[in-house]
Amino acid sequence: MKKTIITFLLSASLLASCTDLEVTPTSFVTEDNYFVTQDDAVASVTAVYASLSLDPGEQSLFGRNLYFLTDMASDYAAAGVSATNPQVRALSSLTHDATSDRVQVAWRQIYAGINRANVSIDNIPKVSGSEIIKTRLINEAKFIRGLLYFQAVRLWGGVPIVLHESKSINLGDLKTNRSTVDEVYSQIVKDLTDAEALPKTYTAADAGRATSGAAKAILAKVYLTRKDWPNAISKSREVIEGGYGYALFEDFQDIFTKTKKNGKEHIFSVQFEPNQAGNGSSGSTFQATAFTGFTATEPADIISDVALFYDIYAAGDKRRDVSYAKQLLNPATGTLYTFPKPIFKKYLDLSNLATPANVAINFPVIRYADILLSLAEAINEQGSPTAEAYELINQVRRRAFGKAITTPDATVDLVGLNQTSFRAAIQEERKKEFVQEGQRWFDLVRWGTLVSEVKKVTAKNSVSERNNLYPIPQSERNINPDGLPQNPGY
Numbered sequence: 001m002k003k004t005i006i007t008f009l010l011s012a013s014l015l016a017s018c019t020d021l022e023v024t025p026t027s028f029v030t031e032d033n034y035f036v037t038q039d040d041a042v043a044s045v046t047a048v049y050a051s052l053s054l055d056p057g058e059q060s061l062f063g064r065n066l067y068f069l070t071d072m073a074s075d076y077a078a079a080g081v082s083a084t085n086p087q088v089r090a091l092s093s094l095t096h097d098a099t100s101d102r103v104q105v106a107w108r109q110i111y112a113g114i115n116r117a118n119v120s121i122d123n124i125p126k127v128s129g130s131e132i133i134k135t136r137l138i139n140e141a142k143f144i145r146g147l148l149y150f151q152a153v154r155l156w157g158g159v160p161i162v163l164h165e166s167k168s169i170n171l172g173d174l175k176t177n178r179s180t181v182d183e184v185y186s187q188i189v190k191d192l193t194d195a196e197a198l199p200k201t202y203t204a205a206d207a208g209r210a211t212s213g214a215a216k217a218i219l220a221k222v223y224l225t226r227k228d229w230p231n232a233i234s235k236s237r238e239v240i241e242g243g244y245g246y247a248l249f250e251d252f253q254d255i256f257t258k259t260k261k262n263g264k265e266h267i268f269s270v271q272f273e274p275n276q277a278g279n280g281s282s283g284s285t286f287q288a289t290a291f292t293g294f295t296a297t298e299p300a301d302i303i304s305d306v307a308l309f310y311d312i313y314a315a316g317d318k319r320r321d322v323s324y325a326k327q328l329l330n331p332a333t334g335t336l337y338t339f340p341k342p343i344f345k346k347y348l349d350l351s352n353l354a355t356p357a358n359v360a361i362n363f364p365v366i367r368y369a370d371i372l373l374s375l376a377e378a379i380n381e382q383g384s385p386t387a388e389a390y391e392l393i394n395q396v397r398r399r400a401f402g403k404a405i406t407t408p409d410a411t412v413d414l415v416g417l418n419q420t421s422f423r424a425a426i427q428e429e430r431k432k433e434f435v436q437e438g439q440r441w442f443d444l445v446r447w448g449t450l451v452s453e454v455k456k457v458t459a460k461n462s463v464s465e466r467n468n469l470y471p472i473p474q475s476e477r478n479i480n481p482d483g484l485p486q487n488p489g490y
Helices: 002-006 038-053 061-072 086-093 101-126 131-156 181-195 212-225 229-241 252-256 286-290 319-323 368-381 387-400 419-433 440-447 450-454 474-479
Strands: 077-079 266-270 301-303 324-330 335-344 363-367
Touching (some): 038 061, 038 131, 061 101, 077 086, 131 181, 131 212, 212 266, 212 363, 212 440, 252 319, 266 368, 286 301, 319 324, 368 387, 419 440
């Protein structure tokens, strides 16, 4: 956090338009000579978006680094033999400590994005230009700030709340203490509530920017996490009934198809393009770490237990063969190659397997299926499953089996469950639906089942209650040991 607060690093080469979120920071300028025109304001917010997908020299936050904490340290994913970083392997076995470089990088990346948002929010009001555009840009920055604090508070608990760029280089002035969990959530709700004023849609050229529907969707997840069932229900319904045009893709594969980017199911996604940073390793590395070619070499990111996570899909559930690949056609030889163990498939660009570092598939931060299941869960937690709750989960199930989404189908529809069995059904659907989408660890923690579920995987039996939070990075505590007390167990 020290580095991200001390210095304002903003690219002078960012495109001064709303039309491209894929950019490469190459040089830096200060805010004193940068924020003059509306184009400068637009470029600064483009840099805020870029904090999600770009970190030259490092795997980006949503390009893989967050995956270590939200998926690899859960039950279904693990480090394969190609994962050579011992601290990655420690996360996989849940034996990591406060010196973990991946935890430190996640903290730095999150606060770097927050700082960029703060710079835009503080400085956009003074530029010349349309007040409507300026307000929209500020609310886009608030959306990203709220989203990043939502990641942070779930990962670490109470974290420092930083809402303005620092003007000081005095380390004593830069120390910011941990706020309470309630205080962080209060700020998240405030930022996302402001972001609800964003446009419902954009033109195709601006696809991928935050919308009012995205703000409401993340708010719904915030309330679900807080077990505020009435507000979770209310916000989810606003997303569903708000005229945004959201719907499930008929084909589950379309969620991860390049030509279907920013489609009707994608409420908010982090945008990725080939070579967007001039260096594939700073964008998305999911394909490169899940697919090592048509060989028996184990990738860096692997399924932890085939019986527990691959074999659980019922016959006809299309999600299995979109999420995992047991076989792939080798385009060079024309032969169907069978892998020793199923590999992760959602982010594989099947049209470009020869250059896996240049994956161009977006990362879905939140999509419509998540809102349907979140609303069903919140309704059930208020007492028991209703007809509405059944329809919500059954739409997700029908799509999974290739059925007509809104037409009742006795072959796949759930019926006759009580609150407990419906809760278990929701949890099972989420496990099958959101493989490698940064949801699993968060789900297990909020359900209170992280330890019991992860212990089912033999290689992860070191899990304990401490793993419901991550350690505050020791490098941060070295700067402010009194203001950043460590989480229990580290």
